[in-house]
Amino acid sequence: AVENAVKFARRYTGRPGIIVFEGAYHGRTNLTMAMTSKWGLFKKGFGPFAPEVYRLPVPNLYRTPEGMTEEEWVDWCGWNLENALTAHIDPSALAAIVIEPVIGEGGFIPVPHKFLRKIREVCDAAGAVMIADEIQSGSGRTGRLWAIEHSGVVPDLIISAKSLGAGMPISAVTGRAEILDAPHVGGVGSTYGGNPLACVAALEALKILTSPGFLDKAQHIERMVRETFEPLKAEIPVLGDVRGVGAMMVLEFVKDPKTKEPWQEFAMETIKLASRRGVILIRAGLYTNCIRFLPALDIPEDMLREALLVVAGAIRETYRALAVGA
Known part of the structure; x- marks a missing residue:
């Protein structure tokens, strides 16, 4: 779907250039590896990669540079985006800007709404296509069908x-008809495109996601995660941040709460402990120092609470072993 979205944008605009952002994950094909940020895990040894991909900083508020306020950091990133159309690529060569409204693999970073609006403005001014990559943040994960809905920004694709x-393998590109109709007939296709069984599964999933009140469950999950781990920050100073939107939440671990030096080992040891106690977790983050939560929206409350308490206990035990013990 990411590859096809880029093809649609390039055919529609007649331009080659794509802007993406630090921390982004867009896939593992050659073009999407070029668009993906994390080199060591996803790209090492697999190059060379597709050209005409330009990467810029995204305003991760937790890592606001010292000496700047969060608002100044967002404004600087907006200025840098505009400046990139002189420094990196001319507007006449820009086909699309691709952004995850909540950066996924990069650490569940909610992109500030002001920055999403800036992307929309830049695309409008340049005649480029704004593409929201909602592969991880969409389909109800954040409490809206699409995460970008929280910002009020309307992307083109x-x-x-x-x-x-x-759980069935399916992907989709949805958007403005004039963009999707731009390629010649037969220009966009796929061996497994339109698989009937996967389409039936997607239709049923959409029925559930759009049923009254179902997406409210995401906010309930966010509250439970925050209630469990926000108080833990005072007890466990290496728990640097608890962030996310809806049922897309993350814990970030750092060696020092002031320098925010990533602590990958802490996240990994916590995951090992929790796994031995029956809770399977997975890491995330540009620095691989985060633990992500992506529970099913209809997970029973008692099951979620039990799992979160197991993780909290594993964090305490890891802290005693790695920080206090050291």
Whole structure:
């Protein structure tokens, strides 16, 4: 879907250039590896990669540079985006800007709404296509069908997959008809495109996601995660941040709460402990120092609470072993 979205944008605009952002994950094909940020895990040894991809900073508020306020950091990133159309690529060569409204693999970073609005403004001014990659953040994950809805920004194309099929392999590009109709007939296709079984699964998933009140469950999950781990920050100073939107939440661990030096080992040891106690977790983050939570929206409350308490206990035990013990 990401690859096809880029093809649609290039055919529609007649331009080659794509702007993406630090921390982004867009896939593992050659073009999407070029668009993906994390080199060591996803790209090492697999190059060379597709050209005409330009990467810029995204305003991660937790890592606001010293000496700047969060607002100044967002404004600087907005200025840098505009400046890139002189420093990196001319507007006449820009086909699309691709952004995850909540950066996924990069650490569940909610992109500030002001920055999303800036992307929309830049695309409008340049005649480029704004693409929202909602493969991880979409399909109800944040409490709206699409995460970008929280900002009020309307992209030209939305990319979806993962939860769209409730486990079945399916992806989609949805958007403005004039963009999707731009390629010649037969120009965009796929061996498994339109798989009937996967399409049936996606239709049923969408029925559930759009049923009254279902997406409210995401906010309930966010509250439970925050209630469990926000108080823990005072007790466990290496728990640097608890962030996310809806049922897309993350814990970030750092060696020092002031320098925010990533602590990968802490996240890994916590995951090992929790796994031995029956809770399977996975890491995330540009520095691989985060633990992510992506529970099913309809997870029973008692099951979620039990799992979160197991993780909290594993964090305490890891802290005693690695920080206090050291």
